[in-house]
Amino acid sequence: MAMPQLSRTKNIANRSKKYLDEALYKRLFKDGSSEMSVRIQLNRFLKSSKRVFKWEVGDTVKKLRDCNRFYPALKLSETMAERGMNMTISDQAIHLDLIAKTRGVAAAENYFIDLPEASKNHLTYGALLNCYCKELLTEKAEALMERMKELRLGLTSMPYNSLMTLYTKIGQPEKIPIIIQEMKSLDIMPDSYTYNVWMRALAAVNDIFGVERVVEEMMRDGRVAGDWTTYSNLASIYVDAGLFEKAEKALKELEKRNAYRDLTAFQFLITLYAKMGNLLEVYRVWRSLRLAFPKTANVSYLNMIQVLVKLKDLPGAEKCFWEWDSWCSNYDIRVVNALLGAYAEEGLLEKAEELKEHACRRGGKPNARTWEIFLDYYLKKGDMKQAVDCIANAISIGRGDGQKWVPSPEIIGVFMQHFEQEKDVDGAEGFLEILKGGAVEEDLGVEVYESLIRIYAAAGMTSPVLRRKLKMENVEVSDSCKKLLEKVSVE
Secondary structure, eight states, rough: OOOOOOOOSGGGGGGGOOOOOOOOHHHHTTTTSSSHHHHHHHHHHSOOOOOOOOHHHHHHHHHHHHHOOOOHHHHHHHHHHTTTOOOOOOHHHHHHHHHHHOOOOOHHHHHHHHHHHGGHHHHHHHHHHHHHHTTTTTTHHHHHHHHHHHHTOOHHHHHHHHHHHHHHHHHGGGGGHHHHHHHHHHHOOOOOHHHHHHHHHHHHHTTTTHHHHHHHHHHHSSSSSOHHHHHHHHHHHHHHHHHHHHHHHHHHHHHHTTTOOHHHHHHHHHHHHHHOHHHHHHHHHHHHHHHOOOOHHHHHHHHHHHHHHHHHOEEEEEEEHHHHHOOSOOOOOHHHHHHHHHHHTTHHHHHHHHHHHHHHHOEEEEHHHHHHHHHHHHHHTOOOOHHHHHHHHHHHHHOOTTTOOOOOHHHHHHHHHHHHHTHHHHHHHHHHHHHHHOOOOGGGOOHHHHHHHHHHHTOOOOOOOHHHHHTTOOOOOOOHHHHHHHHHHHH
């Protein structure tokens, strides 16, 4: 759910072009929007003596949050507060949300407790409630909502929306009509988000007629005008129900309501037409998007290529990719991965390798997902040597957000089963060393060590350190494996 924005007194549109070229958010994103590059630019700015307006900090924090760069957003907010920049209650509510996203709910609770009593209003209470709802902490969310009612904080639809979203996520859509009735009894005006969640709740119990009644009620009420999100939501419900004719009508209404040419609306149209298998409409909307946004964003190309791949239009996906490649300034590896995945799925390894090399020459940096694509290909082909190399590369690179990449237990199991069948002790030990080098060892299950014991036994080999390794890792194997361990362990 959208959080309140940091207060600002100036409109960016009124600033001179010279000033906008030097704006803080442009400095932070000048080397791209990856977590690492944004953090580097932010650290450079904070170490410099450059001054910045409060409205500009607020706008930059908003942009960082919009692209899920929560750590840099929190660091900027904290540093500016430490330097004496005044924080409004709205700012504090956003700060609380950032703390929850980066340090956890407990840290957000402590921040809320330490706030001055004057700052504990519907904004900060609402921010904490939203945190509970996002983390599916139902009891805490319900208790806090009751507290907000007791304090008569002047509730709006926002906290109710948070609670309804929670009930949707935990599979209790039947509670949502009760909340709607409470809002009506308290004369709390719903917004478009309220209607969308209500529609989704009814769709979850296959009440399509109920969904249509909600749309009719919204139109009769007149206080909330259905926007494009209402009709994208309705169209999505119809598509999921297989009611393609009704979905088409909802999508046409969506286009009419997209008067301000919202990029997200175009992407919803493309995705929903694709779900119906309507390739002609996908291309028609894509042309409209390109006309509306001549400098088309990477994410739009990513979405379009993914859609064309799903619709088995590989030539179209290739054409779209090379169009993007010809002009893009920020070489987004996600766009490359979308086409790489299609090549791998079709068994076109040579094309996939050529594309990866081309991306590297253009400044693209393969990420863990790049190597996952090749990993899946080699596993299907049974080329375990190449697959191990893919695992090593993915672990070495890690995830784009700075987190480590860990292969799934299923993937690890596939490798261990292969080494067991081949009685390949060296291969198994080498594989586990790669995992250990990536700090994956703590994520290994007992099944991996039991498989290693069986591999030693099948190969007729012994190990002077295997028993000690199990003891150090505090691994308790089954009785059958303990017997094998006696045979293969030689101190």
